[in-house]
Amino acid sequence: MNFNIAISTGSNTPIYKQITDQVWLAVITGKLAVGDQLPSVRALAEDLVVNPNTVARAYADLMRDGLIESRTGRGVFITRKRKVFTREEGWRRLEPLIDAAIGEAMAMDFTHGELREAFEKKLGQWKSPKGGNRSDE
Amino acid sequence: MNEKSVICTRGLTRYFGAKPAVHDLNLEVPRGCVFGFVGRNGSGKTTTIRMLLGLLQPTRGTGSVLGYDIHTLPPEARARIGYLTEEHQLYGWMSVKECGDFQSQFYPRWNEKIFLGAIGHFNLKPAARVKNLSRGERAGLCLGLTLAPEPELLVLDDPALGLDPVAHRSLVESMIYLTRRSDRTIFFSSHQLADVERVADYIAILDRSVLRVCCSLETFRNSVQQVRLRFPGPPPPLPDIPGLLQAFRAEGELRLTCVNYGAATEQALRALAPAQMEMVPISLEDVFISYLGERGEKSFILSETEAQP
Numbered sequence: 001m002n003f004n005i006a007i008s009t010g011s012n013t014p015i016y017k018q019i020t021d022q023v024w025l026a027v028i029t030g031k032l033a034v035g036d037q038l039p040s041v042r043a044l045a046e047d048l049v050v051n052p053n054t055v056a057r058a059y060a061d062l063m064r065d066g067l068i069e070s071r072t073g074r075g076v077f078i079t080r081k082r083k084v085f086t087r088e089e090g091w092r093r094l095e096p097l098i099d100a101a102i103g104e105a106m107a108m109d110f111t112h113g114e115l116r117e118a119f120e121k122k123l124g125q126w127k128s129p130k131g132g133n134r135s136d137e
Numbered sequence: 138m139n140e141k142s143v144i145c146t147r148g149l150t151r152y153f154g155a156k157p158a159v160h161d162l163n164l165e166v167p168r169g170c171v172f173g174f175v176g177r178n179g180s181g182k183t184t185t186i187r188m189l190l191g192l193l194q195p196t197r198g199t200g201s202v203l204g205y206d207i208h209t210l211p212p213e214a215r216a217r218i219g220y221l222t223e224e225h226q227l228y229g230w231m232s233v234k235e236c237g238d239f240q241s242q243f244y245p246r247w248n249e250k251i252f253l254g255a256i257g258h259f260n261l262k263p264a265a266r267v268k269n270l271s272r273g274e275r276a277g278l279c280l281g282l283t284l285a286p287e288p289e290l291l292v293l294d295d296p297a298l299g300l301d302p303v304a305h306r307s308l309v310e311s312m313i314y315l316t317r318r319s320d321r322t323i324f325f326s327s328h329q330l331a332d333v334e335r336v337a338d339y340i341a342i343l344d345r346s347v348l349r350v351c352c353s354l355e356t357f358r359n360s361v362q363q364v365r366l367r368f369p370g371p372p373p374p375l376p377d378i379p380g381l382l383q384a385f386r387a388e389g390e391l392r393l394t395c396v397n398y399g400a401a402t403e404q405a406l407r408a409l410a411p412a413q414m415e416m417v418p419i420s421l422e423d424v425f426i427s428y429l430g431e432r433g434e435k436s437f438i439l440s441e442t443e444a445q446p
Binding site: 009010011012013014015042045046049050051052053057096099100103107 | 171306309313314330331358367413419420421
């Protein structure tokens with residue numbers, strides 16, 4: 001498994017969020033596949049030298065979002081990504097993120113054209129999610 | 138007093154002459170947690186710890202540790218507490234092993250494996266003379282001596298003070314390792330917010346003798362928010378904003394740090410009619426500094442236990 005979590009203290013992002021963000025990113029970019037095992041809470045805590053409750057909190061969030069599941073006595077595994085948010089909820093969460101990015105860009109005097117171009121370019125670097133998990137079943 | 142609390146104080150106060158070193162302290166430390174006790178130099182952390190362990194008489198107030206009144210801690214209770222002092226006092230003429238043999242005589246319970254494990258973790262040779270040890274090595278030895286009796290409550294007074302990065306990492310690793318036993322409580326004082334962020338479940342902040350914060354780390358972090366307001370022209374003068382800790386003014390922009398951000402604060406900010414308003418993530422250190430910085434309003438007290446009658 002080509003996957004490593006690294007955390008830093010003093011960041012604007014709390015440690016539990018750094019962990020969940022990195023697991024999400026690894027799944028989205030294909031570094032982690034369905035069925036891959038994650039370290040146990042205790043093992044990851046000792047590896048990262050952080051409080052086990054912080055790792056447990058991160059895993060609980062990932063479980064709630066349907067990204068991982070715990071199989072009794074065997075460990076924590078990446079599971080099929082279930083659709084967790086309704087379309088409306090998804091939009092509600094997405095909008096402020098887009099607003100923030102545009103706001104920052106405007107403050108730095110980027111033009112609409114430049115922004116569109118940058119957005120397209122970035123988007124091209126990501127795989128579009130395959131059918132299933134994003135289609136409106 | 139609460140059974141779940143390992144440490145509990147009510148109105149604990151200590152004066153040195155006319156000067157209060159600790160004023161009206163209400164502290165509650167739940168069993169099984171890692172508790173970070175933070176404050177600037179001279180804010181009263183060591184004085185508090187010394188009172189908790191019955192080494193210093195409070196001027197007034199009460200407290201209990203492991204269910205015992207701190208005024209009359211019996212030896213049985215003391216044997217269940219591990220205390221690492223700031224100074225790492227040791228006899229220089231002893232060897233590392235002799236320190237262990239000596240210390241073990243004072244405790245009914247002594248786990249030699251833990252002692253050897255701890256000194257091994259800090260790369261100490263049993264035959265080394267204490268007087269030849271570096272500060273980090275002394276810290277490792279003292280930690281081993283403190284851990285070997287398997288204390289239920291571990292009190293570490295600024296354990297990271299003066300440690301090099303390697304010894305420091307060994308210390309933090311040891312603290313994480315100790316959480317394997319869920320019934321063990323670690324109470325440590327520190328200035329190192331990075332350590333608190335890594336290992337602590339709870340945080341208490343002492344500021345100039347007064348307890349300002351006592352809650353879970355997450356509650357503390359969530360309680361302080363930074364908001365950025367953008368204006369087409371110069372930002373308007375600030376009216377009274379509920380919970381405002383700090384304000385930073387730039388061209389066309391106001392950056393405000395607020396505690397207990399809620400509907401009232403939001404309404405007051407909207408009334409300024411900003412062109413744009415967004416929350417900005419903020420680090421633990423920034424939360425700490427905005428809370429204790431000179432411009433911080435002194436009237437805010439953040440506590441999960443305070444609300445109880």
